[in-house]
Amino acid sequence: xxxxxxxxxxxxxxxxxxxxxxxxxxxxxxxxxxxxxxxxxxxxxxxxxxxxxxxxxxxxxxxxxxxxxxxxxxxxxxxxxxxxxxxxxxxxxxxxxxxxxxxxxxxxxxxxxxxxxxxxxxxxxxxxxxxxxxxxxxxxxxxxxxxxxxxxxxxxxxxxxxxxxxxxxxxxxxxxxxxxxxxxxxxxxxxxxxxxxxxxxxxxxxxxxxxxxxxxxxxxxxxxx
Amino acid sequence: xxxxxxxxxxxxxxxxxxxxxxxxxxxxxxxxxxxxxxxxxxxxxxxxxxxxxxxxxxxxxxxxxxxxxxxxxxxxxxxxxxxxxxxxxxxxxxxxxxxxxxxxxxxxxxxxxxxxxxxxxxxxxxxxxxxxxxxxxxxxxxxxxxxxxxxxxxxxxxxxxxxxxxxxxxxxxxxxxxxxxxxxxxxxxxxxxxxxxxxxxxxxxxxxxxxxxxxxxxxxxxxxx
Numbered sequence: 332x333x334x335x336x337x338x339x340x341x342x343x344x345x346x347x348x349x350x351x352x353x354x355x356x357x358x359x360x361x362x363x364x365x366x367x368x369x370x371x372x373x374x375x376x377x378x379x380x381x382x383x384x385x386x387x388x389x390x391x392x393x394x395x396x397x398x399x400x401x402x403x404x405x406x407x408x409x410x411x412x413x414x415x416x417x418x419x420x421x422x423x424x425x426x427x428x429x430x431x432x433x434x435x436x437x438x439x440x441x442x443x444x445x446x447x448x449x450x451x452x453x454x455x456x457x458x459x460x461x462x463x464x465x466x467x468x469x470x471x472x473x474x475x476x477x478x479x480x481x482x483x484x485x486x487x488x489x490x491x492x493x494x495x496x497x498x499x500x501x502x503x504x505x506x507x508x509x510x511x512x513x514x515x516x517x518x519x520x521x522x523x524x525x526x527x528x529x530x531x532x533x534x535x536x537x538x539x540x541x542x543x544x545x546x547x548x549x550x551x552x553x554x555x556x
Numbered sequence: 557x558x559x560x561x562x563x564x565x566x567x568x569x570x571x572x573x574x575x576x577x578x579x580x581x582x583x584x585x586x587x588x589x590x591x592x593x594x595x596x597x598x599x600x601x602x603x604x605x606x607x608x609x610x611x612x613x614x615x616x617x618x619x620x621x622x623x624x625x626x627x628x629x630x631x632x633x634x635x636x637x638x639x640x641x642x643x644x645x646x647x648x649x650x651x652x653x654x655x656x657x658x659x660x661x662x663x664x665x666x667x668x669x670x671x672x673x674x675x676x677x678x679x680x681x682x683x684x685x686x687x688x689x690x691x692x693x694x695x696x697x698x699x700x701x702x703x704x705x706x707x708x709x710x711x712x713x714x715x716x717x718x719x720x721x722x723x724x725x726x727x728x729x730x731x732x733x734x735x736x737x738x739x740x741x742x743x744x745x746x747x748x749x750x751x752x753x754x755x756x757x758x759x760x761x762x763x764x765x766x767x768x769x770x771x772x773x774x775x776x777x778x779x780x781x
Contacts, residue, residue, distance in 0.1 A: 394628075398623045400665070402705045406672035431668035435708040439664040440625070443656035443700055447631035460587055476703040483660040484693035516639035 335361050338391060339452040339493075340445045342367075342437055345380035348456035348496055351504050353388055354511035355495050356454045361549045363392040363448060369408045369430070370402025370457055373525045383517040392448065407433050407534050409522060415523045420463050428522055428533065434467035435476060437490060442480040446488045457494045460542065461501035463533055463535060467494045470497055486514045501541035509547055516550040560586050563616060564677040564718075565670045567592075567662055570605035572763055573681035573721055575743045576729050578613055579736035580720045581679045588617040588673060590666050595627025595635045597749045599675045608742040616672065621665060631656050634747060643745045645688050645758045653747055653758065659692035660701060663717060667705040679712070681720045686726035686766065688758055695722050726766035734772055741775040753778050 339360040343349045344367070356362050366381045368374050378395065385393050385535035401410060408414035420426045434457065441453045457468040466472060477492040484490070496504050507513060520538045521528035528535050530553035542549040568574045569592070581587050591606045593599050603620065610618050612631040615747045628637060633639035633652035645651045659682065682693040691697060702717040709715070721729050731738060744751035745763045753760050755778035767774040 394625070396625045400619070401668070402671045403619075404669050429710070430710050431671040432664055432705065433668075435704060436661070436668060438655055438663040439661040443626070443658075443661060444629050446656040447629045466710060469707070472704065472707040475700065475707045477659060479697065479700040480703045482694070482697040483657050485654070485691060510619065 335359065335453070337361065337451045338363060338448065339454055340365055340441050340448070340450045342441055342452040343381060343384060344456075345377045345384055345518055346456070346520045346534075347508065347515060347518045347541075348458055348504060350384060350515065351508040351511065351513045352454050352456035352496055353384065354508060355391075356506060357388050358511060362388065362389070362390040363394070363444070363450060365394045365396060367396050367398055367431070367437055367440075367456060369398040371430075372409060372416070373519060373521055374512060375520075376519050376524075376526065380441070380517055380519045384514070387514050387517060394444065398436065401433070401436070404431065411518045417530050418531055418533070423464070424508055425464050425466065426533060428463065429465050432467060434465075434472070435473070436474050438480065442484065442490055445490050446484050451491050452491045452497070453487060454493045456496050458496045458499065458501070458504065460498060463537070467522070468520040470494070496526075501537055502544035505541045505545035505547055509545070518551070560584065561642075562586065562677070563673065563675045564679055565589060565590055565675045566615075566679040567666055567681070568606060568609060569681075570602045570609055570741060570743055571681070571745045571759075572733065572743045572766075573683055573729060574735045575609060575681075575740065576736065576738045577679050577681035577721055578609065579731050579733060579738040581718075582613050582615075583736060585677070587613065587615045587618075588669070588675060589615045590611070590619045590621060590669060592621050592623055592662055592665075594623040594658070596655075597634060597641070598744060598746060601746075601751065605742055605744040609739070612739050612742060619669065620769060623661065626655060626658070626661070629656065629701070637731040640685075641757050643756055643758070647691070650689050650691065651758060653688065657664060659690075659697070663701050663705065667709065667715055670715050671709050676714060677716045677718050679718045679720070681721050683724065683726070686762060695719070696747065698722070700745050713750050724761055727769035730766045730770035730772055734770070743776070755779055
């Protein structure tokens with residue numbers, strides 16, 4: 332018999348960070364997963380991995396939310412077929428893969444769902460150490476978003492945005508995932524389309540470095556490796 | 557030749573408040589309209605009115621965003637076929653027509669679009685005087701949301717959420733609309749489905765009272781009147 336009483340919402344892209352975040356949440360709580368399809372180039376692969384993660388974690392509830400307008404808005408190489416995904420992030424610059432206010436939109440929607448299903452926590456795998464410099468991954472943004480969420484919902488709704496990976500180095504996230512049994516073989520971090528991770532985009536590089544530093548073999552295959 | 561240089565985003569549901577808000581914005585700025593379809597019972601009528609308002613105002617850009625998941629989430633009599641829309645709001649209570657964090661989701665999306673098109677203001681017709689008690693219509697929520705929006709977007713993106721009707725009485729909004737030439741005949745406030753406003757839901761009542769207090773005839777027809 333489970334003794335986990337509290338239900339929490341987890342944002343699960345199927346990337347390595349959100350999968351470790353799901354492991355942390357599932358250790359202590361009943362979980363409800365939410366996944367977003369917004370026309371990102373890797374959306375089909377992410378959805379495939381999300382379904383496998385659902386099979387693995389067996390959340391109490393899960394929801395796939397379609398946000399095709401984010402691709403229509405444009406302004407990001409992650410969604411626009413006209414902009415190429417760069418191989419490197421330049422330090423101090425917000426990369427072209429930034430999607431305008433993505434986590435703000437995701438947290439607003441996840442918060443609305445949390446209010447309806449009575450969840451008091453929303454878990455997000457945001458990380459502000461080894462990250463791509465996205466403004467919507469920083470702690471101060473998450474705090475402001477939590478405040479907005481609580482002012483814009485019913486007075487009895489008090490939702491905490493929980494970001495357990497916020498201040499961890501990427502290699503520490505890998506180690507934590509290994510310890511918790513995160514199924515990294517079911518995750519996907521590559522920004523590009525395709526069935527095998529490119530190993531060359533900024534996201535693949537961050538992930539490969541993290542596994543290397545952690546002294547662990549990344550279980551997913553990469554092109555040309 | 558127009559001397560309006562600045563482009564602003566306007567949330568336009570096609571209700572009377574958002575239409576007056578559009579008139580205010582269009583007086584001083586080039587406008588980009590955004591409208592949301594989220595499975596609200598009046599969505600088809602609202603879309604029809606939105607298109608007429610687009611013909612009237614001729615915005616530089618406009619966007620209709622579909623958010624069908626809000627109806628799926630449930631939790632509101634405005635979207636759920638199982639919950640009836642009440643005739644009265646009870647003072648001090650949040651009515652069943654409240655849609656979880658609706659304005660938070662709308663402002664997140666409008667803010668993302670504003671960032672992409674380079675708009676520095678997002679206009680919303682929120683009102684906290686003669687309103688239904690929705691928490692996401694209050695000034696303190698709008699301030700918190702503006703802060704989250706600016707922390708979660710590029711450092712050079714500075715967006716102001718403008719709510720010119722926030723502290724006006726509903727009758728004052730009618731008078732202002734008349735002065736600015738708002739085409740009230742193209743607007744729709746009724747919560748219910750149908751081609752003629754019911755005159756009986758809380759939203760129709762607020763509107764009818766406002767026109768009465770303002771001493772102006774509401775140009776739209778009502779059932780049984």
